[in-house]
Amino acid sequence: MTFLAGPYGHPFHPILVTVPIGAWVASLVFDLGSLIASGDAAALATGSRWLIAIGVLGAAAAALVGFLDLFAIPTGTRAFRTALVHMSLNLTITIAYLVNFLLRVGQHGPVQAVLIIFSALSVAALGVSGYLGGKLAFHYGVRVANEETQAAGFDIATTAKD
Numbered sequence: 001m002t003f004l005a006g007p008y009g010h011p012f013h014p015i016l017v018t019v020p021i022g023a024w025v026a027s028l029v030f031d032l033g034s035l036i037a038s039g040d041a042a043a044l045a046t047g048s049r050w051l052i053a054i055g056v057l058g059a060a061a062a063a064l065v066g067f068l069d070l071f072a073i074p075t076g077t078r079a080f081r082t083a084l085v086h087m088s089l090n091l092t093i094t095i096a097y098l099v100n101f102l103l104r105v106g107q108h109g110p111v112q113a114v115l116i117i118f119s120a121l122s123v124a125a126l127g128v129s130g131y132l133g134g135k136l137a138f139h140y141g142v143r144v145a146n147e148e149t150q151a152a153g154f155d156i157a158t159t160a161k162d
Contacts, residue, residue, distance in 0.1 A: 011143040012065045017133065019058030024097060024126060027051035028119045034110040041110040048111060052101045052119075059094040066090070069143050079140040082132055089129040096122045 030048035034041045070087060073080045100118050104111070136142040 011069055013062055013069050013143075014133070014137060016058065016062035016065060017130075020055035020062060020094075020097075021126065021130065023051045023055035023058060024119070024123060027055065028116070028123055031111040031116045031119055035116070037110075042108055045104070045107060045109065045111045049101060049104045049107075052097050052104070056094060056098050056101065059090065059097075063087075063090065063094070073142055079136060079142055082140070083136055083142070086129055086132040086136060089125060089132070093122050093125050093129065096125075 027048040030044045030051060034044040034048065037044055066087065070080075070083050073083055096118065100115060100122070103115060103118075137144050
């Protein structure tokens with residue numbers, strides 16, 4: 001499992017999520033650009049559609065290793081419940097972007113306002129999910145470091161030897 005999810009202290013999931021986050025935020029920027037661009041609206045709309053597709057594929061890869069991280073969390077804990085909400089939000093967001101992509105097939109010209117609103121709401125939900133992911137890593141320390149390793153970083157005697 002460590003081979004697939006990344007070594008303890010360096011999980012792959014947080015690295016992989018940068019692909020869908022970056023692609024989906026950039027797609028929203030391209031969407032808005034398609035509204036104000038005078039001659040390249042179709043090119044920006046096409047670029048946005050491809051960025052959405054890249055994000056969906058990146059989210060699938062991030063989800064695979066995210067599931068491995070989820071299985072490492074003891075059930076019945078706050079961390080597990082937070083991880084379930086995080087996972088559910090991410091799956092919903094990914095499905096929303098897949099639908100958004102399919103609605104754009106065959107579209108020409110500037111992106112329709114309803115699709116831009118759909119993307120903006122998805123990015124907002126992504127922010128909430130990202131907050132929960134940060135809570136899992138930084139507050140609960142999921143797959144980041146055990147308590148002994150964390151404590152060693154704050155031990156003055158140990159720090160002086162580093």
